[in-house]
Amino acid sequence: MDAIILQILNGLDKGSAYALIALGLTLIFGTLGVVNFAHGALFMIGAFCAVTLSKILNLSFETIDPTKTDFLGNPLKVKTPYVMEWFGPETGAAIIDWAVPLAILFSIPIMIAVGFIMERGLIKHFYKRAHADQILVTFGLAIVLQEVVKYFFGANPIPTGAPDAFKGSFDFGVLLGYDPNVIIYPYWRMVYFFFAALVIGGVFAFLQFTTFGMVVRAGMADRETVGLLGINIDKRFTIMFGIAAAVAGIAGVMYAPINSPNYHMGMDFLVLSFVVVVVGGMGSLPGAVLAGFLLGILESFASMNQIKSLIPGIDQIIIYVVAIIILLTRPRGLMGRKGVMEE
Amino acid sequence: MSKTTMTRRGVLKTGAVAGAGVALPTIFTASSAAAYTNEPTGSSVTLGFNVPQTGPYADEGADELRAYELAVEHLNGGGDGGMMNTFSSKALSGNGILGKKVEFVTGDTQTKSDAARASAKSMIEKDGAVMITGGSSSGVAIAVQGLCQEAGVIFMAGLTHSNDTTGKDKKANGFRHFFNGYMSGAALAPVLKNLYGTDRNAYHLTADYTWGWTQEESIAAATEAMGWKTVNKVRTPLAATDFSSYIAPVLNSGADVLVLNHYGGNMVNSLTNAVQFGLRDKVVNGKNFEIVVPLYSRLMAKGAGENVKGIHGSTNWHWSLQDDASKAFVKSFGTKYGFPPSQAAHTVYCQTLLYADACERAGTFNPCGVVEALEGFEFDGLGNGPTLYRAEDHQCFKDVLVVRGKENPTSEFDLLEVVEVTPAAQVTYAPDHPMFAGGNLGTCNPGA
Numbered sequence: 097m098d099a100i101i102l103q104i105l106n107g108l109d110k111g112s113a114y115a116l117i118a119l120g121l122t123l124i125f126g127t128l129g130v131v132n133f134a135h136g137a138l139f140m141i142g143a144f145c146a147v148t149l150s151k152i153l154n155l156s157f158e159t160i161d162p163t164k165t166d167f168l169g170n171p172l173k174v175k176t177p178y179v180m181e182w183f184g185p186e187t188g189a190a191i192i193d194w195a196v197p198l199a200i201l202f203s204i205p206i207m208i209a210v211g212f213i214m215e216r217g218l219i220k221h222f223y224k225r226a227h228a229d230q231i232l233v234t235f236g237l238a239i240v241l242q243e244v245v246k247y248f249f250g251a252n253p254i255p256t257g258a259p260d261a262f263k264g265s266f267d268f269g270v271l272l273g274y275d276p277n278v279i280i281y282p283y284w285r286m287v288y289f290f291f292a293a294l295v296i297g298g299v300f301a302f303l304q305f306t307t308f309g310m311v312v313r314a315g316m317a318d319r320e321t322v323g324l325l326g327i328n329i330d331k332r333f334t335i336m337f338g339i340a341a342a343v344a345g346i347a348g349v350m351y352a353p354i355n356s357p358n359y360h361m362g363m364d365f366l367v368l369s370f371v372v373v374v375v376g377g378m379g380s381l382p383g384a385v386l387a388g389f390l391l392g393i394l395e396s397f398a399s400m401n402q403i404k405s406l407i408p409g410i411d412q413i414i415i416y417v418v419a420i421i422i423l424l425t426r427p428r429g430l431m432g433r434k435g436v437m438e439e
Numbered sequence: 440m441s442k443t444t445m446t447r448r449g450v451l452k453t454g455a456v457a458g459a460g461v462a463l464p465t466i467f468t469a470s471s472a473a474a475y476t477n478e479p480t481g482s483s484v485t486l487g488f489n490v491p492q493t494g495p496y497a498d499e500g501a502d503e504l505r506a507y508e509l510a511v512e513h514l515n516g517g518g519d520g521g522m523m524n525t526f527s528s529k530a531l532s533g534n535g536i537l538g539k540k541v542e543f544v545t546g547d548t549q550t551k552s553d554a555a556r557a558s559a560k561s562m563i564e565k566d567g568a569v570m571i572t573g574g575s576s577s578g579v580a581i582a583v584q585g586l587c588q589e590a591g592v593i594f595m596a597g598l599t600h601s602n603d604t605t606g607k608d609k610k611a612n613g614f615r616h617f618f619n620g621y622m623s624g625a626a627l628a629p630v631l632k633n634l635y636g637t638d639r640n641a642y643h644l645t646a647d648y649t650w651g652w653t654q655e656e657s658i659a660a661a662t663e664a665m666g667w668k669t670v671n672k673v674r675t676p677l678a679a680t681d682f683s684s685y686i687a688p689v690l691n692s693g694a695d696v697l698v699l700n701h702y703g704g705n706m707v708n709s710l711t712n713a714v715q716f717g718l719r720d721k722v723v724n725g726k727n728f729e730i731v732v733p734l735y736s737r738l739m740a741k742g743a744g745e746n747v748k749g750i751h752g753s754t755n756w757h758w759s760l761q762d763d764a765s766k767a768f769v770k771s772f773g774t775k776y777g778f779p780p781s782q783a784a785h786t787v788y789c790q791t792l793l794y795a796d797a798c799e800r801a802g803t804f805n806p807c808g809v810v811e812a813l814e815g816f817e818f819d820g821l822g823n824g825p826t827l828y829r830a831e832d833h834q835c836f837k838d839v840l841v842v843r844g845k846e847n848p849t850s851e852f853d854l855l856e857v858v859e860v861t862p863a864a865q866v867t868y869a870p871d872h873p874m875f876a877g878g879n880l881g882t883c884n885p886g887a
Contacts (some may be wrong), residue, residue: 099688106684167758167769167779167852251497253707255744265717277690277723282715285683354715355680355708356742364680399684401673411684412676 098269098278103396105268109285109354111392112292113139116347117369118376118384119296120340126316126379127333130219131227133234136366137241138341141210142348143357144245145203147254150195153179194259199349204342211341215334238362246359253356258284262353284353291350295343296385302339303381312336316379371419377432387430391415475805476591476886477567484539484804486511486791487568489559489583490597492547496575496703498738499783503573503597504545505776506784510791513771514541521771525764525820526792530799537798544568550575552582559583563590569804570595572790575703575783577601577650584613591886593806595790598783600702600734602653605834606875611883612806614813614833616793617786618866620654621874623733623753624661626839626861630751635696635729637666642694644685644709646701647674654700656874658733662698670694675705682709686716695723697730706732707742714746735842738781740854747844747854754840756785756822757857765822779852789821793828807883825863831870832880836863 117139124132156175164172180188191198218237222230257263262283269279303309315322315329322329348357355361372391376383397403398414410417422430479485488507491500512518516533523531535541544566546558555574562568571587572595574580580599587594588610596604596615600623605615631639641662645651651674659669670692675685686709689697697718701709713719713730721728735752758769758779768788772780780788793813801808814830826837842855868875 098691102687102691103684106687109683110681164849166850168773172849246497251493252738253704253742255707255711255742255746257744263715263717264720265715277721280687280690280716282683282717284715356711356744358704361680364678396684401671401688404673412678 098274099400099402100397101268101272102279103400104393105279105281105285107393107396108289108389109392110395111389112289113347113351113365113388114369114372114392115385115388116292116295117344117365118372118388119299119381120344120347121369121373122376122379122381122384123299123336123340123343125373126381127312127336128215128219128223130223131230131234132219133231133366133370134214134238134241135234135340135344136362136364136369137238138207138210138344138362139348139351139365140245140357140359140362141241142203142207142345143256143352143361144249144348145206145345146196146199146256146349146352147249147357149199149202150192150256153177153192153195153198155179157181196256196258196349196353199352200346203345203349207342207345208338210345211338212334214341215337219337238366242359242362249359251359253358255356256352258287258353262287288350288354292347295346299339299343300381308332308335368415371415375419375422375429377429380429380431380433383429383431390430391418394418474885474887475807477563477569478887479539479567479569479804482539483542484536485566485568486541486543486794487546487559487562487566487571487573488543488787489546489548489555489562489571489573490787491550491575491579492545493549496550499575499598499703499736499781500548500573502738502781502784503575503787506772506780506788507543507572507791509772509775510788511541511543514791514795518775519767519771522764522768522788522792522821525767526796527819528796528800530796531792536795537802537804541795546573548574548576548579548583550579552578555579555583556586559586560590563587563592568592570794570809572787572794573597574599577604578648580604580615581608581649584608584610588612588881588884591806591884593794593809595787595794597787597790599650600654601650602657602874603649603878605832606653607878609832609878609880611810611833611881614790614793614828614835616790616835618753618755618837618839619834620650620657620733621868621872622839622866623654624657625866625868626753626841626859627658627731627733627751628661628665629861629865630841630859631662631731632665634751635726639667639696639726639729640670640692640694640724641667641696641698642670642689642692643672643698643700644682645672645674646677646705648677650702651700653874654733655698658698658700658731660874667696675701675709677705679705680708682712683716685709686712686718689713690716690718690721690723690728693724695726695728697728699730699732700734701732702734702736703739704742706734706739710743710746710750719749735855736782737852737854738783740844741851748846750844751858752842754842754855755782757782757840757842757855758785758852759855759857760822760840762822762824764820768822785822789823792821793818806885810883824860827863829870832875836867838863839866 121135154177156177158173161172161174166172265280265282372387376387399411490503513521513523544562548555559571570593574597577599580596584594594613602620643655645655699709718728730750732752735754740747797809797812801812813828816828819825823837839861840857841859843858845856
């Protein structure tokens with residue numbers, strides 16, 4: 097039982113990331129009808145916003161410490177971050193420590209801008225083309241973005257820590273009456289789960305309770321009629337692209353402390369997120385979220401030793417096996433509607 | 440009007456005769472002009488550097504390439520000569536190899552066996568490389584070593600740590616300077632015994648491919664021999680990025696030591712996850728929980744950040760060593776590039792000098808001559824103390840370093856500290872040791 101609770105908890109944070117990416121994918125697909133294979137790259141760029149802000153906050157000036165030497169025997173250059181100089185050592189250190197949460201603010205305008213440029217500059221020209229063309233061009237774009245990031249940041253993962261206050265793990269087991277250390281869960285992963293829930297709730301509330309959201313929903317249901325009413329639906333859809341990019345971006349920012357960001361992290365998530373979208377039902381936002389958590393938890397279960405010893409290698413294929421079963425029994429996915437991608 | 444009748448047999452016969460006719464001249468020219476594959480005939484000799492320039496190990500590959508370029512510069516008489524000045528063999532004089540200027544071509548292995556074979560093949564067939572060297576993965580090294588054996592060129596392995604490279608997959612044309620999984624286990628075990636005692640329960644997480652398996656086997660054998668129990672061995676997919684679902688059950692298993700048989704991005708992520716779960720702050724069975732990373736690399740320590748502090752592992756070489764050779768290498772590399780070299784850079788630099796020196800001593804580039812010169816070759820002055828290239832398996836035997844993540848680094852390069860230099864004798868094993876059995880070195884192949 098304890099092992100099951102442990103793996104459910106474990107699946108939650110990965111499921112959160114899948115759900116956030118799949119949510120953005122579905123938003124773009126539902127509004128613009130574009131299958132965006134560059135969405136994983138947006139997640140990766142978000143994570144690198146955290147890396148960049150952390151690097152900016154760590155920008156330092158050098159002073160020479162004649163008492164020590166560097167690896168070549170020259171006097172050692174000691175680096176002091178400007179932030180520490182300006183705000184004092186303690187406040188400066190606290191600002192650097194909180195780089196990741198601060199990066200959310202830093203990343204939102206960047207991600208919206210990146211999303212806007214991507215949509216206006218490239219994807220716009222592929223609205224009327226076949227889905228295969230859209231997949232090819234966005235996949236190419238993803239590779240380009242990935243290589244650009246590698247050029248500037250290198251191929252190795254870059255450690256980007258959570259604030260000290262969130263280091264270590266919480267002992268859930270004790271809460272549920274188990275022995276200590278049986279069910280532990282890192283604080284930052286809990287933060288990530290609640291953060292994801294908040295963002296998902298925010299996006300749903302935005303679409304449900306604002307006039308803008310209402311128009312977008314109407315446009316998703318019947319684009320032509322909304323256009324005939326004199327509403328510039330294209331502009332609103334472009335804004336939705338920006339919002340979807342920002343959702344992927346902040347999902348990436350907050351993920352940075354969980355796994356050190358590297359240039360191909362977007363691709364690692366992209367394929368699975370697509371499976372999530374398909375399982376959830378193309379164009380269904382609640383379906384994407386539900387499937388995200390479901391597959392995250394299943395993946396976690398499949399990596400349990402007891403299950404791996406029964407079926408070796410199951411941890412690598414479980415998601416696809418489940419996807420096949422669901423699509424065989426419910427061809428439109430868990431919450432898919434009739435008529436989506438079925439012309 | 441004439442009518443030509445074509446029969447199936449007729450076509451086959453004509454084809455066979457025509458084929459033989461086309462092949463005949465090349466058969467003669469090949470055997471008459473060259474005694475071995477890619478014999479250099481002009482004033483230069485071409486070496487092939489096959490490293491990961493893209494993919495997850497690209498940073499290691501880039502550092503290897505820097506070291507190769509430095510070695511070529513030194514062989515051609517440029518720079519300050521680096522470890523050529525400290526090398527015990529004095530056959531190299533800075534005028535290339537056997538009087539021929541050293542040139543090089545590079546290939547991208549992408550850390551994929553098929554891509555690595557393709558780039559090695561292209562360097563041999565198109566660019567005329569007489570020797571191939573490089574690799575940052577055992578899977579790749581074993582694949583390329585096999586190819587070089589068939590093609591009749593020498594393979595000087597780069598960073599490859601699997602026992603199999605000089606064990607069951609050893610080849611007469613292949614040589615490894617880097618240490619291996621068995622040596623890591625033999626070097627680490629006594630240090631771990633002193634630090635953590637003999638009553639420990641170890642839990643292994645292992646990358647699921649040749650290197651991971653042999654390292655897991657080696658470390659488990661070495662620690663079990665001193666009284667530790669192995670609680671569990673879990674294989675993780677090489678493509679895994681989040682290890683939380685593998686780490687979470689560790690504490691509940693009764694284990695009090697976690698051994699991470701991971702490398703590269705895997706190691707960075709699994710260690711980061713383990714520290715996130717707070718494993719190092721836990722007390723299990725009345726003892727502090729410990730993590731061991733048997734194969735350490737500074738580039739990876741950098742990726743894992745402060746998570747490496749206090750964690751033990753082994754390494755082939757480290758820039759902070761204070762012998763003359765290491766100092767000379769760090770000086771010439773550091774002056775040229777502005778930062779100290781990694782262990783990957785060190786091993787490939789050594790391999791290039793060792794190959795060049797063997798050619799000089801043999802008086803030929805012929806792979807069979809080079810093999811003869813390297814087999815049983817004893818040398819010093821390359822940063823690892825007295826070293827033997829053993830004839831039976833083409834593995835170097837030298838001291839192994841046990842290192843620890845530094846608690847208070849003074850610079851961004853100062854991440855590891857050397858805890859112990861384990862003497863070569865302690866990590867030496869018999870050529871027919873069970874972990875290395877099953878292979879056959881075969882005989883050298885000069886190709887052509």
